[in-house]
Amino acid sequence: DAKTTQPPSMDCAEGRAANLPCNHSTISGNEYVYWYRQIHSQGPQYIIHGLKNNETNEMASLIITEDRKSSTLILPHATLRDTAVYYCIVRVALGVDKLTFGKGITLSVRP
Amino acid sequence: DTGVSQDPRHKITKRGQNVTFRCDPISEHNRLYWYRQTLGQGPEFLTYFQNEAQLEKSRLLSDRFSAERPKGSFSTLEIQRTEQGDSAMYLCASSFGQDNEKLFFGSGTQLSVL
Numbered sequence: 148d149a150k151t152t153q154p155p156s157m158d159c160a161e162g163r164a165a166n167l168p169c170n171h172s173t174i175s176g177n178e179y180v181y182w183y184r185q186i187h188s189q190g191p192q193y194i195i196h197g198l199k200n201n202e203t204n205e206m207a208s209l210i211i212t213e214d215r216k217s218s219t220l221i222l223p224h225a226t227l228r229d230t231a232v233y234y235c236i237v238r239v240a241l242g243v244d245k246l247t248f249g250k251g252i253t254l255s256v257r258p
Numbered sequence: 259d260t261g262v263s264q265d266p267r268h269k270i271t272k273r274g275q276n277v278t279f280r281c282d283p284i285s286e287h288n289r290l291y292w293y294r295q296t297l298g299q300g301p302e303f304l305t306y307f308q309n310e311a312q313l314e315k316s317r318l319l320s321d322r323f324s325a326e327r328p329k330g331s332f333s334t335l336e337i338q339r340t341e342q343g344d345s346a347m348y349l350c351a352s353s354f355g356q357d358n359e360k361l362f363f364g365s366g367t368q369l370s371v372l
Contacts, residue, residue: 183361190262190349190363191301234300245291245314246361248300 150174151235151249158255165222167252169235172216179240180211182220184231185251191234194220198240225256260284262364264350270370271340278336279367283352290333291361292325293349294318301349307333308355340371 152170159165171180181196195202195209197218202209208221222229234251263282271277283290288309293301304323305315309330319325322340327333337344347368351361 189365190351191361192363193360196360232300245303245306246301247303248293250298250300 150178150237150247153233153235153249153252155250156253156255158257159225161227161256161258162224165225165229165254165256167220167222167233167235167254168217169220169252170217171235171237174215174237175239177239178237180209180215180218181236181238181246182207182209182233183236183246183248184229184233186228186231191248194233196240222254225254227256227258230254230256262350262352262362264348264364264367266367267365268368268370270372272372273342274339276336276338277340277369278334279348279350279369281333281335281350281352281364283332283350284362287352287354287362288330289353289355289359290327291351291353292333292335293351293363295347295349295366296345304335337369340369342371345369345371 179196179198182194183191185191194206197209211218232251232253234248265280291306292304295301303316304319305325307327310327322338325335347366349366351363353359353361
């Protein structure tokens with residue numbers, strides 16, 4: 148079973164920041180938070196991951212609360228191409244721990 | 259294109275027929291995963307390989323399903339005696355297999371069993 152909960156959907160205006168929430172209240176100390184997204188008719192795509200510090204890359208920023216029970220993925224300037232299902236996943240980073248996907252959150256970016 | 263390649267993209271078959279899908283991972287990736295995804299759901303793990311060794315299989319993988327990865331390169335997923343419930347998107351992913359691994363997914367094979 149997925150260890151995260153996400154709202155089913157949200158939308159935002161093109162050019163604005165999209166803040167996607169995720170709850171992972173049972174996360175263990177050795178589990179990381181990963182985000183993937185899946186654009187229609189494509190396979191999932193890795194976005195970002197983190198342990199406890201905030202992380203930023205060319206695609207997004209990840210903000211993890213101090214107690215690590217929740218996180219937010221931020222797309223700073225959403226475009227129409229960011230319309231997708233976004234999956235928040237917790238997994239152990241060491242060794243092999245398969246990705247367990249939930250239903251994700253559907254982000255719709257409107258013009 | 260040096261991404262994960264899956265073939266075919268679409269497969270329509272009749273119930274009871276056997277089907278085989280192929281996945282070509284990114285070169286030098288030693289881990290290869292198979293997932294299945296039905297409409298409105300996230301991908302579900304089926305099995306994974308480390309090089310040519312199949313190291314884990316989900317209970318979702320019934321006896322009618324078999325996966326191979328000869329020589330640790332491409333992989334095949336075969337479904338025997340297909341059932342309508344097998345209709346789904348079958349996704350393949352590969353990775354370097356290091357800690358904090360990132361999985362790279364193909365675009366999947368959409369199977370429709372009539």
